Amino acid sequence: MELNRRSFMKMSLAAGTAASLDMKFFSYAGAEAASQKTGVETVTRSTCSPNCTGACGFNVHVTDDRITTLIQSADYPEKSYNPRGCLRGLSMMNLVYGKDRVKYPLIRTGERGSGEFRKASWEEALDYAAEKLKNIMEKYGPEAVGLTVQVPGTGYVHKGAFVRMAGLAHWSIHHGYDQNGDLPMFWPMTFGVQTEELESLEWPNARYTMVFGSNLIQTRLPDAHHLIEAKKNGKLVVFDPDYCSTAAKADEWVPLKPDTDAAMGLGMAKVIIDRKLYDENFLKDFTDMPILVRKDTGKRVRAKEVKDLVSQAEKRKIPDYRDLFVIHTEKGFEILNPERLDPSGAELEGEYQVELVDGRKVEVRTVFSEFRESLKEYTLDKVSSITEAPAEQIERVAIEAATNKPLHIIYGASNYQWYNGDLKGRALSLLPVLTGSIGKSGGGISSYAGQYRIRFNLKEWWFPSGGKLNWVPYLYFLQGKGKRYPKKGIKAMVGGWGNPFDQHNMSNRLKDRTTSGDIEFVATFDFSMTTSCQWSDVVFPATSWYENYELTATILHPYLQLQQPAIQPMFESKTAFWVARELSKRLNPEFEKYFFPELDTNAASQKIIEILLETGGFETKGITLDMLKKGPVRLHSTVPDDRQIPFYDQIHERVPFPPQSYPPPLKATAKFLKSGRIEFYKDEDLFLKMGEQLPVHKETFADTEYKVDPEARKKYRLRFVTKNSLYRVHSTHSNNVWLNELQGHKPKVFLNEADAGERQINAGDFVEIYNNRGKTKAYAVIDSGCRKGTAIFEQGWWARYLKNESYNSLTMPWIKPLHEIYFVPGIWTPTTAWNECLVDVRRISV
Numbered sequence: 001m002e003l004n005r006r007s008f009m010k011m012s013l014a015a016g017t018a019a020s021l022d023m024k025f026f027s028y029a030g031a032e033a034a035s036q037k038t039g040v041e042t043v044t045r046s047t048c049s050p051n052c053t054g055a056c057g058f059n060v061h062v063t064d065d066r067i068t069t070l071i072q073s074a075d076y077p078e079k080s081y082n083p084r085g086c087l088r089g090l091s092m093m094n095l096v097y098g099k100d101r102v103k104y105p106l107i108r109t110g111e112r113g114s115g116e117f118r119k120a121s122w123e124e125a126l127d128y129a130a131e132k133l134k135n136i137m138e139k140y141g142p143e144a145v146g147l148t149v150q151v152p153g154t155g156y157v158h159k160g161a162f163v164r165m166a167g168l169a170h171w172s173i174h175h176g177y178d179q180n181g182d183l184p185m186f187w188p189m190t191f192g193v194q195t196e197e198l199e200s201l202e203w204p205n206a207r208y209t210m211v212f213g214s215n216l217i218q219t220r221l222p223d224a225h226h227l228i229e230a231k232k233n234g235k236l237v238v239f240d241p242d243y244c245s246t247a248a249k250a251d252e253w254v255p256l257k258p259d260t261d262a263a264m265g266l267g268m269a270k271v272i273i274d275r276k277l278y279d280e281n282f283l284k285d286f287t288d289m290p291i292l293v294r295k296d297t298g299k300r301v302r303a304k305e306v307k308d309l310v311s312q313a314e315k316r317k318i319p320d321y322r323d324l325f326v327i328h329t330e331k332g333f334e335i336l337n338p339e340r341l342d343p344s345g346a347e348l349e350g351e352y353q354v355e356l357v358d359g360r361k362v363e364v365r366t367v368f369s370e371f372r373e374s375l376k377e378y379t380l381d382k383v384s385s386i387t388e389a390p391a392e393q394i395e396r397v398a399i400e401a402a403t404n405k406p407l408h409i410i411y412g413a414s415n416y417q418w419y420n421g422d423l424k425g426r427a428l429s430l431l432p433v434l435t436g437s438i439g440k441s442g443g444g445i446s447s448y449a450g451q452y453r454i455r456f457n458l459k460e461w462w463f464p465s466g467g468k469l470n471w472v473p474y475l476y477f478l479q480g481k482g483k484r485y486p487k488k489g490i491k492a493m494v495g496g497w498g499n500p501f502d503q504h505n506m507s508n509r510l511k512d513r514t515t516s517g518d519i520e521f522v523a524t525f526d527f528s529m530t531t532s533c534q535w536s537d538v539v540f541p542a543t544s545w546y547e548n549y550e551l552t553a554t555i556l557h558p559y560l561q562l563q564q565p566a567i568q569p570m571f572e573s574k575t576a577f578w579v580a581r582e583l584s585k586r587l588n589p590e591f592e593k594y595f596f597p598e599l600d601t602n603a604a605s606q607k608i609i610e611i612l613l614e615t616g617g618f619e620t621k622g623i624t625l626d627m628l629k630k631g632p633v634r635l636h637s638t639v640p641d642d643r644q645i646p647f648y649d650q651i652h653e654r655v656p657f658p659p660q661s662y663p664p665p666l667k668a669t670a671k672f673l674k675s676g677r678i679e680f681y682k683d684e685d686l687f688l689k690m691g692e693q694l695p696v697h698k699e700t701f702a703d704t705e706y707k708v709d710p711e712a713r714k715k716y717r718l719r720f721v722t723k724n725s726l727y728r729v730h731s732t733h734s735n736n737v738w739l740n741e742l743q744g745h746k747p748k749v750f751l752n753e754a755d756a757g758e759r760q761i762n763a764g765d766f767v768e769i770y771n772n773r774g775k776t777k778a779y780a781v782i783d784s785g786c787r788k789g790t791a792i793f794e795q796g797w798w799a800r801y802l803k804n805e806s807y808n809s810l811t812m813p814w815i816k817p818l819h820e821i822y823f824v825p826g827i828w829t830p831t832t833a834w835n836e837c838l839v840d841v842r843r844i845s846v
Contacts, residue, residue, distance in 0.1 A: 054223075095544070096546060098737070103572060112514050126583055150180075184413075208234050256387040269375065501535045719789060722793050766780075
């Protein structure tokens with residue numbers, strides 16, 4: 001329904017009539033679920049929990065078991081965090097009471113994707129699903145069932161219940177971080193962690209802020225004012241190919257060519273090094289820059305291969321995940337201690353000759369010397385030609401950043417969701433490291449993409465004794481092959497809190513595989529009838545976050561918060577915990593005991609929250625359920641006032657890198673940094689073979705689109721970039737009537753005026769975006785702020801708004817081999833590169 005003046009007046013009159021009857025909100029589908037009217041209002045503090053990283057507290061006003069108003073809680077101890085919320089969260093009632101609400105269990109009756117279902121009882125739906133899953137497990141093995149669990153930070157209890165069930169049943173499982181392409185692979189390579197970030201309250205403490213590939217003004221609305229405060233306290237520079245909302249608020253906009261950020265970072269690093277603006281002591285103590293590298297092999301020098309050090313090395317006892325590397329001091333060659341970051345007296349720069357245990361003498365030099373040599377090709381003129389940014393601007397910004405510390409880089413997903421996104425992150429992280437900004441208030445590098453990072457130890461609930469999970473990267477599932485892919489394939493999909501039949505890489509491939517019968521069974525748990533529900537065999541109706549107890553955390557602020565039930569579960573919806581418990585006991589009666597069968601779902605959920613808090617480790621020590629029921633509570637950190645400043649202990653207490661990334665043990669990720677320091681030089685064989693032992697710039701599409709189809713340069717001349725919408729959180733709110741009205745109910749693609757003119761496309765034209773993999777349709781927006789050669793599509797639309805096509809049919813599940821040399825789920829793993837995609841656009845008739 002589109003609003004005009006007449007319909008708006010009618011609606012206003014209707015609203016007035018409703019108000020006169022003591023109703024505070026419109027009547028939605030689902031009025032039958034309301035309890036007997038009493039007229040008494042209650043207010044419950046809960047948390048808005050889509051995958052937006054906001055985690056905003058809301059007071060839920062309820063009358064007669066119906067939500068009437070959502071108001072920001074504004075109860076965070078720091079005033080600067082208050083209030084938190086946006087129009088998406090404020091209009092959540094449109095989803096709770098909307099026409100797409102899944103009311104009861106459904107079993108498919110028509111063809112897959114037809115949306116033809118029949119109502120089923122819970123007993124029937126659970127029995128049916130369990131029987132299908134058991135048959136698949138018996139036929140192909142338990143690993144043939146694949147579970148997808150999205151963004152654990154939005155729900156440690158209920159998502160943990162599904163992971164617990166999968167572990168007990170020995171299923172395969174996909175990590176949402178790499179599935180969504182939100183995993184920045186430079187983090188484990190350089191810092192040995194999944195990700196780290198400053199809390200937004202720390203942003204204003206920066207004196208120089210650089211933003212790459214993150215449109216914070218649009219996508220991080222509750223925290224955007226902290227960016228403006230950072231601008232007031234220092235300078236804000238936005239590097240973006242397009243004149244986005246954040247660029248419009250910046251002190252300076254650097255319109256670089258897409259996917260050239262590595263060259264930009266290396267060019268600025270060269271300026272800082274050539275002008276000696278770097279922090280020498282920081283580099284000596286906290287990085288691998290003083291470590292010696294062999295010129296003949298490119299390998300770092302180990303103490304065990306040096307004649308004068310081998311005996312010392314043999315006596316040293318270090319963890320298996322560490323190694324003993326060699327440095328040079330005024331005393332000669334010495335062993336670098338990987339277990340402490342105390343000053344070593346290492347020389348940062350130099351070339352030497354070292355005698356090996358076999359008597360050979362080889363030439364060596366420091367990583368810093370190697371790096372300086374590699375930077376010779378990144379002259380200002382060369383970098384300017386690559387990035388299409390003026391050389392003078394590159395040089396000036398580099399000098400400003402090095403002389404106005406601390407420097408903070410905000411590194412967004414649209415920047416690293418490329419095949420060589422890891423190289424860009426490695427290059428850009430040089431800047432805060434060279435300037436010694438790491439571990440400082442307001443300084444460092446931060447990534448804000450999804451609520452993936454687990455903030456405390458959740459092993460006690462998520463991973464029961466005797467459980468076993470077969471972690472399978474989602475790209476292996478799409479390709480139907482890979483090192484960890486089950487021999488007999490994955491034949492069943494179980495999932496919730498996501499919409500993979502719309503929202504994920506090559507979504508059309510899922511539809512093809514379910515249509516062909518290759519995927520034999522799909523079960524989905526959701527509160528809205530998404531496209532993924534339409535393609536499922538069984539749909540379980542879920543509670544919303546205002547209908548259950550849950551424990552949440554996010555990355556943008558360090559608060560634990562509760563979801564609390566403000567209303568009774570709508571219709572026949574159930575919590576994920578309840579579904580997991582009921583399904584588990586049908587898979588194996590022995591599993592029921594792992595899910596508190598003696599407790600009802602709310603009591604069990606609260607019990608689990610208490611267990612998580614009691615066993616969560618240092619971060620949750622002393623935090624209780626009763627405290628959280630009163631409002632948000634800060635997680636503990638070793639930083640004064642429990643602030644969230646990455647690598648504080650490493651810099652101030654001189655403990656080795658990396659800190660632990662939950663849930664795996666430290667040894668699982670510490671092996672990425674065998675020196676115990678920030679590492680820019682990677683000497684694993686494949687890094688050397690690919691010429692990426694140090695960060696470099698590589699041409700876009702050379703190893704992907706152009707390699708697969710050399711004619712792609714001519715056939716598909718536009719880069720396809722899918723950006724986040726102001727009106728959705730990925731695909732959540734795609735069906736929100738208020739927000740769709742604000743968009744004119746039209747999916748849009750943004751084109752530069754020159755590209756549009758060349759294709760005879762005018763503003764508002766209905767166009768088709770296509771390549772040899774897929775297609776989708778949208779309405780053209782001619783935007784001079786959109787860089788020439790780019791088509792920008794606002795992702796998140798359900799298929800029904802795109803004539804049952806998908807924008808993700810255009811993408812490709814590229815896998816970079818370097819992302820496979822280690823495997824830790826959601827930390828070092830193949831990850832989706834959404835933006836590594838070429839298309840073209842043509843005008844079509846409606």
